[in-house]
Amino acid sequence: MNTKAVYAACLFVALNICTLSARAESHVQAQTYAYGTHLDIQKVLSFSEDPNPACGVVNARMTYLDSAGHKQALDYRKLADNCNDGN
Known part of the structure; x- marks a missing residue:
């Protein structure tokens, strides 16, 4: 019975650690891209875009690590x- 409590506590701690890391990721201050912006991209972590059922221009975000290993975001x-490739 005591073993089940220890396993439950470990699971609880693991889930809280995952939640904290997800919150930390969402607090990256995004830079808005402009033509000529210097980009220091070492590794791309993720791409996302606004959901839009129609073909057109949308807002997008790239999350990446720079050469110093810091997490950055670019809007x-x-x-x-x-959109179809033939447009």
Whole structure:
């Protein structure tokens, strides 16, 4: 019975650590891209875009690590992923 309590406590701690790391990721201050902006991208972590059912220009965000290993975010505009290549 005591072993189950220890396992439950370990699971609780692990879930809290995951939640804290997710919160830390969302607090990265995003830079808005402008033509000529110097980008220091070592590794891309994720891409996301506003959900839009129609083809058109949408807001997008790239999260990446710079050459110093710091997490950065870049907001930019792009053609939606659901657009056909023939447009």
